[in-house]
Amino acid sequence: MPRRPLLRSAVVPAVIVAAAAAGILLQKYGLSGKSGEVPAAASGPVSPPVEEPAPRPADAGDGNSPAAVVVPGESDPQPEKEVFAGYPAAADAVRLMEPGSDRDEALEVLIASWAAADPQAAAAWVHSLPAGELRADATGGLLLQWAAVDPAAAADWLASTGTMNAESASLLAGKWAAADPVAATEWVIGIPDAATRNPAVAAVAGGWATRDPVAAGAWVENLPAGTRRAAATQLVQVWAEADAAAAGAWVRTFAAKNPGESGAAAAALVSVWAAEDPAAASRWINGLPEGPVREAASGVFAVEAATRDPAVALTWAMNLAGEPQRNQTVADVCEAWFDADEDSFRQNIGEAVAGMTNYAMRKGVYEMLYERDPVFHDNLLFWIEITEPAPDPDAAAGAAPGHPADEASPGAAGAPEQEPDASRESGLTAAPGAPVPESDPGDSRGDSDDLSPQDESALEPPLPSLDEDAEDGPGDPP
């Protein structure tokens, strides 16, 4: 591989030197940018913008541009500014580099500097690139810089290229909305292609949420069907980091009106909230009505809780209603457990799996472990009874191939006997207000407490709301 070191040694320093020289020139000539062109709404009555656009130089190229790009609204005469003349040569050097992190790094340095000094010339070079990841990355770097100074001009350029897609449009929209949400909403609504428009609309919701999540939420509620789901998800993700309880209240109201478009928002909320305050997150889930939104939230919560308390996490996972979803979530919990505390996992997974009378559920754990630790996986064969149940013509008629029937396996040699329990499925349905159902103490799921690490501190319930709500449930502490 002689070319790569050569390129790296020759081109990367050249780009960096060029960028450094550009920076020196920028400082030398005191290019302070067009502060007056920041959209007026950014300094409006809403809360201060999250990010203040750094003073940037702007405008027209200097003759080094491969092709001049006419940008609407740029007709005002601007004072002549001297821009580093080496950008095009540096850009071409970057273009000749082999794909990889070196090229990405050089491109990032180049575009950030060039777009700050002469966005239109940089834009012309970006547009001259062939379609592919290089152009996509160059476009992203350009827009990230340009949108902080003159998002309207950046939007006009992007629309004029004919190459606008979800990646570029959402990047610009998100940056724009953080500074001027009203202008950003007007722009994204006018994007003709839905596949490009919807992520851009979602980006506006997220960007707006950094300034005023309540206003952003009101806007999302009034979006047309089909656009709301992604926008709500993006909004909630940002909102939850600032105020998860408020975001949760909004999701609950939104879900009541749009149950089919709320699962992702609930999942995003719980993903953030459970990491910060799992007890509060679990209480919020318990307050949701049964249905797909609660299922989505519960599944994510189980995976999030796996690193804190695998026993509780498995209880949540096993209480999911949908068969493929439940089994996969159990496997996901086990995988997270394995990653977080391998010793605990090794000590307790045997009993955990033995408590799973569902063949497909055991198989999911088995397959997960096979990928992670084949040797340990083989040792677990004693516990993981993986023999597929004998086919039952009647049952098979209703079972989809690839979805093994949800029934107990025949007694496994060496594995604890599990009595097939016809009431198990109904018992797994979460009682209203509590994800952990009341169950027979002899129910194998009651063994879940044994899954916790053996030290006493680990047996402390990390999720108080679970124990408050799950009276006599299998996840109760001693």
Add this chain to the structure above:
Amino acid sequence: MFRLQPTTFSDMKCPIPSILFAAVLLSPAVVSAQTTPVPDTSGPEVTIDTASVVLSKNAIISGTATDTGSTTTIAGVREVLYQFEGQTKWRRATLTNRGGETTTWLIKTTIKGTRGKRIYFRAVDFANNESDVVGRRFRRGS
């Protein structure tokens, strides 16, 4: 299961041409065509809903996977996998409706710096058909 009844000609109470016609209809090829599920050969589709600019500390990247091409019982999205650029391992995203015709998927990761990272996604259905790989670079916007 299809069974010819009665099984002996002496028990038959209909003319032989009718029997022959019925036999043709119930020949293995015809029965197979009528009852064997059509193999699912169309892959699922995966879309990215999250904006390319990330404005929060921990990025939750989500999207949708859809598997509508199947007319058999072997349908539904089995998993969505993702890969960070420069790495070889494909990781499994969290699904909210595994096995459903449409499911939301999400991953949690950190995005640092304006360069961020490019992430690739693909979906797999229960017939092991795979979607096209879609990739996007996510950048930290603030």
